[in-house]
Amino acid sequence: MGLRAKFNLLMLAVAVIGVGLFALAADPLVDAVARQEVLQSSRIMMESAAGARKYTSEQIAPILKPQIGEHFYPQSVSAYAAKRNFDVIHSKFPDYMYREAALNPTNPQDRASDWEADIINGFRAHPEQSEMSLERQTATGPMLELARPLVNKPACMECHDTAADAPKSMLALYGSENGFGWKPGEIIGAQIVSVPMSASTVRAEQIRKLFLVPFLGFLVLLFVSMNVLLHFVVIRPMEKIAENAEAVSMGKMDTPEYQYRGRDQIGRLAGSFNRMQRSLVEAFRMLG
Template identity: 40%
Template sequence: MRLSLAVKFNLVFLAVFVVGFVSAGFAARELLRRAAIEETVQNARVLMEAAGAAQNYTATQVTPLLQTQLKYSFVPQSVPAFSAVETLMTLEKHLAGYSYRSTMLNPTNPRDRPSDWEADVIRHLHDKPELKEIVGLRDTPTGQNLYIARPNRITDAACMECHSVPSRAPKTLIDKYGPDNGFNWAMHDVIGADFVSVPMALPVARSDAVLRTFLASLLGVFVLLLVALNVMVHLLVTRRIRALSRAADQASLGQLDGADFGERGRDEIASLAASFARMKTSLVEAFKMIEA
């Protein structure tokens, strides 16, 4: 099968583009997913900092104001961890998929009891007190989840008033939660952890959306480039070569007067046309000498 120069050029260009397109797609996919995961981790850390700020505000500003009330009935809002959870539940409405939990191995409030995997993370943080944060992935029935965990330590001696032994705890606390949970904590010990979790489907979906836009843009650039190069090849190469070919055919048939090699310019095709023109002149002179 005979292929024209333009077709060969397009085939080579298409092959190069396909290789580049696939390579760029794989590279961009990995980079975008990595960036999306890093962004998700950063957002999770912001949530974690917000939780810490809520706990600190409650401990320093709210709890002291409720001391009188606590003598008559226990107010959960006086507990820093409770306030952080309630505050973050409001933020979670604006950050779809993100979830925050403050869990303890021996919690006062049953809702703060960790799941099995959270308990494993807490024990790991307890065994390695030098760790300030853990970032990991875990499999769930709905897919992988990315999580950040930070240890909870008892650093304020005031906490021991409620969590050392039941006999020292406020009666209102015992009345609400009982004497069996949330006691025998030790100062500076890791008693739990704060968790922020987010499904991996969220960062993956964001990165895939950006990837589709990137690949569509790359494809658009390729189409425009292909059209521009084809026009350029037609105007600067194939059209001129066809003109030279027609003139050469006429010269080969003896129609030297109709063979026009008048190609202008200084490029290679113009140089070739000048060579053909000199050959035509030589042939004309040779025929004249023969006829004479």
């Protein structure tokens, strides 16, 4: 095997190991960054829901309140507003979901499923926790769930305390069975944003490419420049010296000396070979 082949084989092995080590070291980091980004976009959605809630309770509810005696407008309810607001996002991104899950909901559609109830009970067990995120396997793939607790405040008691105290117009719409008896300060439910983890996988792939493409580019550059260096600094001068050595050893004493510019090891070899050739020529001349 020639020098070039040995050298390139070594470079290839180093490159393969390098890329492998890089992937090994970077993969968990890339996944974490991608997951963090997905979490961040869920947080923004959560804030948008919180915004719809706040806007409704501060600006819409006071306007519609005087009408509550005759007609109940669900539009004045924060939970309703947040859900309708998210419907717009859901229509554009069908995999993204928002829930106002409660253990004892006014609207049966909001009844917490098993895993949602686990989240609510988790918040009840840790009231100091203001946010929770978890990954969940679903039929459509893994989902990232971001949840925040919903606490029953004094202002909520007007409608969620007892059915007897709730507005009659509300009972006419929702009945008197559900969504009552919430205790003061109790965590009654959770806001839950669901984002498909596939978004994170796609993002991880993009980040990986972002790192890998310049890295591979660097390897190619290194490969080409090392080969050029090897060719001009080692292989070609060595071939010249070898050719001269072969010629002189075959008796061609008039072979022109190889002039190598450079003070490196090859230069030393070329210089000493030329001296040897001169001594040989001199010796032959004296013999002859």
